[in-house]
Amino acid sequence: MNSLTDRYVAATLRSIPPVQRSEIELELRAAIADAQEERGEVAALRSLGHPDTLAAAYSERPLHLIGPGLFPDYRRVLAVLLSSVVPIVFLAAAIADFRADAGLGSALLVAANAALLVALHLAVWTTLVFALIERSPSMRARRTPWDPASLPELPARRIDLGSIIGGSAVTAVITAVLMVLQATTVGVIDPTLWNSGALLIVVVFAAVAIAFDVIGYYVGWGVPQALASLLLTVLFTAAVVIAVRGGLLNPAYFDGIGWPAGTEIVGWIIIAVVVLLGLGSVSTAFRRIPTKK
Numbered sequence: 455m456n457s458l459t460d461r462y463v464a465a466t467l468r469s470i471p472p473v474q475r476s477e478i479e480l481e482l483r484a485a486i487a488d489a490q491e492e493r494g495e496v497a498a499l500r501s502l503g504h505p506d507t508l509a510a511a512y513s514e515r516p517l518h519l520i521g522p523g524l525f526p527d528y529r530r531v532l533a534v535l536l537s538s539v540v541p542i543v544f545l546a547a548a549i550a551d552f553r554a555d556a557g558l559g560s561a562l563l564v565a566a567n568a569a570l571l572v573a574l575h576l577a578v579w580t581t582l583v584f585a586l587i588e589r590s591p592s593m594r595a596r597r598t599p600w601d602p603a604s605l606p607e608l609p610a611r612r613i614d615l616g617s618i619i620g621g622s623a624v625t626a627v628i629t630a631v632l633m634v635l636q637a638t639t640v641g642v643i644d645p646t647l648w649n650s651g652a653l654l655i656v657v658v659f660a661a662v663a664i665a666f667d668v669i670g671y672y673v674g675w676g677v678p679q680a681l682a683s684l685l686l687t688v689l690f691t692a693a694v695v696i697a698v699r700g701g702l703l704n705p706a707y708f709d710g711i712g713w714p715a716g717t718e719i720v721g722w723i724i725i726a727v728v729v730l731l732g733l734g735s736v737s738t739a740f741r742r743i744p745t746k747k
Contacts, residue, residue, distance in 0.1 A: 457495070458495050458499055459486050459490075459495060462486070462502070462505060463479055463486075465505035465506075466505040466509045468509070469505075469506055469509035469513070469515075470509050470512055470513050474512070482508075485502070486499065516589060519581070519585050519588070520581070520585060520588055521588055524584055527584070528584045531580060532576070532577060532581075534678045535580060535678075536573055536576060537666075537678075537679065538682035539576060539682070540572055540573050541569075541665065541666045541682065542685050542689070543565075543568055543569050543572045544565045544566065544569040545565070545659060545686060545689055547564055547565040547569070548564070548565035548658055549561075549693055640704065640706050640707045640710050641704055641707060642703060642704055644701050644702060659686075659693075666682070666683070675742045675743060675744065676743055677743060679739070679742075680739040680740045680743055683736065684736050687736050688732075690728070690732070691728055694724065694728045695725055695728075698724055698725055703716075704717075
């Protein structure tokens with residue numbers, strides 16, 4: 455027997471578990487026979503659709519990678535991971551490569567490659583996990599039903615442009631002052647360190663921090679973003695401490711102005727200011743977490 459019906463039934467049963475085939479074959483042949491009496495064999499089979507689609511419906515097997523039931527959770531988890539992990543990786547890779555005596559351009563290129571690689575891994579593995587959940591009825595059943603009480607409070611209507619502009623202005627002023635002081639006969643920053651361009655890492659950090667804040671506004675601010683902000687602050691503070699204790703300031707400058715102890719004192723002042731600013735930034739990050747009523 456090699457009729458269209460036989461071929462259609464065989465194509466459908468191929469994708470159905472063996473234990474279900476006998477029962478489904480009887481049901482399918484009966485449905486085709488009933489439809490065939492009214493419309494003919496070809497029209498009856500066409501109305502049933504592609505055999506693989508029909509088999510998926512019989513066996514309750516999804517034909518999509520991630521269905522509409524899980525897609526909101528998938529999108530939220532992926533957005534949180536990308537917005538919190540990738541900026542950390544970028545900054546950490548830039549600092550690490552720069553400390554390995556690479557130039558700033560090389561450090562930024564390595565950091566961008568590392569951030570892109572991590573983003574791709576996050577996207578692939580998150581998609582894989584949700585695809586597995588989609589195909590496991592027992593895992594899907596464990597999901598907590600959505601509750602309106604889980605809705606967070608409304609965030610601010612706009613990004614805090616004042617803080618962003620203020621932070622950028624402070625960075626610009628500090629950079630300008632350092633450039634003026636460095637233009638003197640004996641610069642306040644160690645010449646080797648200044649000529650290496652290491653201080654441009656501060657500008658990179660400021661750019662990452664601003665981008666992180668803006669992305670967090672659109673993605674949504676929560677515990678992961680606050681923890682990522684904490685890690686960003688720790689990385690920056692550690693970099694400043696290492697730089698100061700490793701010879702950031704030029705002793706010859708302070709000897710020239712008659713303040714030999716200035717190297718140590720100013721160094722500790724810089725560390726203290728950075729730590730205090732960091733604590734304030736971390737406090738703000740955790741206070742931004744919306745509360746749920």
